[in-house]
Amino acid sequence: MMDTTSRIFVAGHRGLVGSAIVRRLQSEGYGNLLLAGRDCLDLRDNTAVDRWFATERPDYVFLAAAKVGGILANDTYPAEFLNDNLRIQSNVIDSAWRHGARKLEFLGSSCIYPRFAPQPIREDSLLTGPLEPTNEWYAIAKIAGIKMAQAYRKQYGFSAISLMPTNLYGPGDNFDLAGSHVLPALMRKFHEARLAGSPEVTVWGTGTPRREFLHVDDLAEAAVFLMRTYDSPEIVNVGTGSDVTIAELASMVARAVGYGGRIVYDSSKPDGTPRKLLDVSRLHSLGWKASIELEQGIASTYRWYLTRR
Secondary structure (H helix, E strand, O other), X not given: OOOOOOOEEEEOOOOHHHHHHHHHHHHOOOOOEEOOOOOXXXXXXXXXXXXXXHHHOOOEEEEOOOOOOOHHHHHHOHHHHHHHHHHHHHHHHHHHHHOOOOEEEEXXXXXXXXXXXXXXXXXXXXXXXXXXXXXXXXXXXXXXXXXXXXXXXXXXXXXXXXXXXXXXXXXXXOOOOOOOOHHHHHHHHHHHHHHHOOXXXXXXXXXXXXXXXXXXXXXXXHHHHHHHHOOXXXXXXXXXXXXXXXXXXXXXXXXXXXXXXXXXXXXXXXXXXXXXXXXXXXXXXXXXXXXXXXXXXXXXXXXXXXXXX
């Protein structure tokens, strides 16, 4: 069992997910955290990763490191999204097993599922149809990570589990309009429009796609819970079990920011997958449910955003 003295490596500890997992672990009294930023350990470098694991010998590994971004970033840098993520996953999973880690948790993404998967999406929908073209490079890399974790369990008996979070948001998010996901992008757009007194804000797409959003602190709680309690090759969806349209989301963000202008939708821009709602019945059966409501989470994230301006 993972306890407060265990040596725990959080790969990607400065990112949205990794930083939330660190906060959660610290709040629960885990004090022996191994943190290595990109400035001292490039997870794409096989030799460097192997040397680091040989020296540090972590007991537990949260693999939260990844190259991530929204539709624009995925469409602009497909080679990097595929290559960087494949290298990070391969290096960390192999070195964790090779140097005696007791358990590894791989953080995937709901984009692994087919574009037209039946809703809500069950875990067994994986590899049953074509992917969403706007992020297939990232999705393929994440699918490879799942299969690598399963392969190392099957061949070597390595305890590796895989979590598939839905769309995430919260403190530590990326608000760069060129590379961010929809919620932080909307927050920045509405914030800047309010400051500038702009009469309207343009949102990509038609506003009709439906998306599920999970606060990253909820994900972190689930990640620590599953690291302690779950040990099976089957992937686990992590989400809220409910979704909203992009138009509804935009209205929520506008209210939180205090923007009162018009919201215009640019239908010439891609919508992405029509709907992406996860079936979280497996997670619920294991004894965990999300607790942060979307409007509450958006409001607290905006307060955090204002402290970083």
